[in-house]
Amino acid sequence: MAPELAKFYEEYWPCEMALDHAGKFYKKARQERFEVVKAFMACKLKEGESVFPHVQNMQRYAEQLHKLNVSFDDELAIDMVLNSLPPTYDQFILTYHLNNMETALTELHNLLQTIESWMKKNHASNATNAPVLSIVYGKWKKRKASS
Template identity: 55%
Template sequence: MVCKLKEGESMCSHVQKMQRDVERLEKINVNFDKALTIDMILNYSPSSYDQFILTYNLNIIETTLIELKNLLQTNEAGKKKSHFNSVAGASIMAIQKYKGKK
């Protein structure tokens, strides 16, 4: 049931998979507390989510799986945008340095 998410894979897909696994177990009368499910999802996240997990644990009192998924989607979108901006910025800096060496 539990699997460690690899770097670069979608956290939202991971949440959905874990949610399906928990629902399957609940069908055979293995009940999970929602907080335990959220803890399992966060604990099996890659290290690139450490800052998100820290912030989540410091600020969030109680969320549902859907709310967690939405938070993770927002976080992923921010990471992609941040990565794009840093790559674009690095490319622009490299181009400016190259132009200056003529």
């Protein structure tokens, strides 16, 4: 223990010292948890920005929350990532939900990167011009759009 702390706690019983520490650290952990949740919920991908750093950033927030003993499953993290995407990804999100996909966050990250590269390659500026994408067992296939 640091000399300053030892001097501060020299009149305390061990159980009083433990309670004092627990109270101080609980407040700090609660505040940190609030800040991480706030930042996690505020993440929104802007049109034209790359999905790679965005999803990585959201993965870091999810990992921080796990370290702070916040219990939520991967499905909630995936829902938060999907909710943070701009309208150009609406067709992907719809297809993802229609296929009842169960993927890990890293698999979703890979799917989003693939879709992003396809959108850039084909210059799809909005969801109405984009063809329907079919996702089957973790793989995606391009279907011809019906006219």
